[in-house]
Amino acid sequence: MEHPASYRDTKDAKDSAISPAAPQRTPSSSSLHKSGHSHRSSFAENLRGLPPSPRAQRHPSFTQSAIQDLLNNPPNQKHHNPRFAGRDWRDVAIGELVAKDDVKWVEMDTSVEDASMALVKHTSSNVVLIREDATSTKPVSTFDYSDLNAYILVVVGLAHPSEDLVELYDVLAKKAQDRVSIPLRDIQPICRKESLVTLPGDQNLFSAIEAFGSGIHRILVTNHSGEVVGILSQLKLMEFFWNEGGHFRAVDELYSCTMRELGVGSQQIIAVNADSPLTEALNLMSQEGLTSVAVVDNGLNVVGNISTADVKLLTSSTSLPLLQNTCMHFISVILTERGTENGKDSFPVFYVNPYSTLAHTVAKLVATRSHRMWVVESASPSPSAPSTPSLGPTVFMPNTPSAAQSSTGPHFPSVPASSLSGSHLSGRLSGVVTLTDILNLFAKSTGLNPSDPNEQRARRRRSSSSSLRPSLDSSRASIDIRR
Template identity: 30%
Template sequence: MNREYVPAEPASLAAATAEEEQDRRSKPEHEGLGSHRWYHVPCAELLNAAHQSVVVINGDVPVESACETLILNGISSAPVWDKDKNLYAGMFDYRDVVTYVLVGLSKDTPIDASASMEFKELVRLARSHEPVPAKLAADISQRNPFYSVIEQTHLLQVAALFSSTIHRVAVMNDAGLRGIISQSTVIQYLYKNIEKFPDVQSVFAKSIKELGLGTKSVIAVDGTTSVLDALKLMSKNDVSSLAVLSVTGGIIANLSMSDIKWVLRSSKFNLLWQTCLQFVGFIDSEQGIMDGRDKLPVFDVLETSTLGYAVGKMIATKAHRVWVVERAAGPPLSVVTLTDVFKQITPVLDPRED
């Protein structure tokens, strides 16, 4: 699905810029960067700060090769270019990989008559064990559409999307695709430059409980659940990860859709029928061989932890969520996601103030 998020007209952007300049000049000089509004930062500034290399997947390569591209570049998503249609077919991420795997394993499940011709072709190829082009799998999960904005778009418009179900947008200029801005890109920028944004700093200083976060129900499985059943549960509940619990109910691991890369990369589909605990042990071993880490981190924080601490932990572990617990190694009470963070820090303004 290819969608375009249309930002303000250039004339409106110019007017907003003039108003910001007048507003800046009218404020005391000692306010300096502390008076800067984070949501008026243009997308181009984030891309400049991130020094991002654009990764685009050739739509004709098979899903397995597209997955390998994500792994080699250490990213969770990339746009897919369809040269035949001369457009971006969509975004490809690990949700799509999981959906592709589940479709291939569900040979007895009838196809919805209203499904698109592209989806029906993907199902046919997957179930007959033929290569599936990445352009057919792009956004097969229907959770990662291709949205685009221009370089001058302010973060307020992007953050409004990130407060919903969208996790990344493509930034375009006259030459084409300039880069990708994700929830993580914005949060890392704000966290690194927090002293410039007192409004964000004040929110980050409050506890998870004080902000009313940590009230979502937890999707979790015990360690004896098969990896395949865990993936089905994630897909059914539209979540990208879940907690793996011990016999006493404490969190012993975090299982994510991105962990499907270990199945595809090693061509060990038998791992899908292992227990979550066995699978986590396998990942621990493989991860240790690759980068020396001997244990996967458990992403949990206390109710009394500040939102800033939770955000710092998500950045450090490259996670999109943390589990909220009452005590260390205790059972999960809830979960806080990057989407929750955006809902907390994104102001609701009159369009004329943007």
């Protein structure tokens, strides 16, 4: 097969730590699906050197009814910090919520491979700060999972550059093919630029919650010398409000209200069909400036979630078969990996309904460390096939030795959307609620005036490498299901 000279056709990027081999031309959705079907065990075959998963030796801990109860009623356990007792949240300093361990530095001349490994290992804030050189104390940019996702799409030849970036994408793909080290400096044009918001640690939470409610995802916290001493994220602030909400009356009073009563969230959603190739989800997140997308069955029932943080499973050349397989297959791998890492069964808790209370929604966000929850209505049957009686955990995680561990290693099943029982797992996708939406509500409830978060969302979309579809920013409900 010929190797095209232009990036307008797909590159053949050879193996590297985060530059997996790519197909020589951009395959269609149908061909990717067929390829994924024929190579369904390829990813497992590449894991031969790993010890067998302990999950293969036991059955899931919960019955299906217990799993459903867990999905509907997540644990509400809170971890109160006595130093916040009796204090109004507006008197709490930003610096009290961060730690020096949150900060991990790399330099502009650090290779993308080394920066990616630092990002994967540095789990406290899911971002590394970039400075000009090792002597500098000022950040000039950041590197996170959205940037890693964009880079992977470039080196495997599956990104969609605008005309002015075609030449750069050609160069980067060629270097990756030749296994030439690529510094962070070279990939800055393809990275999504988000505002670097810096606040002194002695400021109270007024400024932080107003910024987060306006759509900013993280704040760099500095000391009196201007040095970065911590990173405050939306999730970290949400955890603070959840654990300490009882001390803050204005916030605590909101928890008993339902999502419908509060009018929180959006009906403008981008989702992907479970049968779509994984590359469809990765490109959607990159082009639209999203951190996650919902995965739905043919009845538009939510069956999973893929986030940019999940691209850490794609940083090895052995992960190429995942790119050629379906979104549903990737979800099965994600859940299996989580279970192996945490030493316990992992089940998805990624949706709420309009009658869920704010407390229920925040509890799920904190428990799953997610940035958004999908809002579902009553379930819809799949139009392609009769619904199956139950979507048991064995669909995602094989739990018998014969199914989970063959001579070629663990096997991850792939379930077509036409046979998924999403109606038993969740419900029909109707909206989304994000950390930004809830923190915007908290800010307004205490008299603050955060700006419209859609401005930041539009900026992230514009700063992506390209966007081939019209923006979904509109006043009407819009659910775009990609196949």
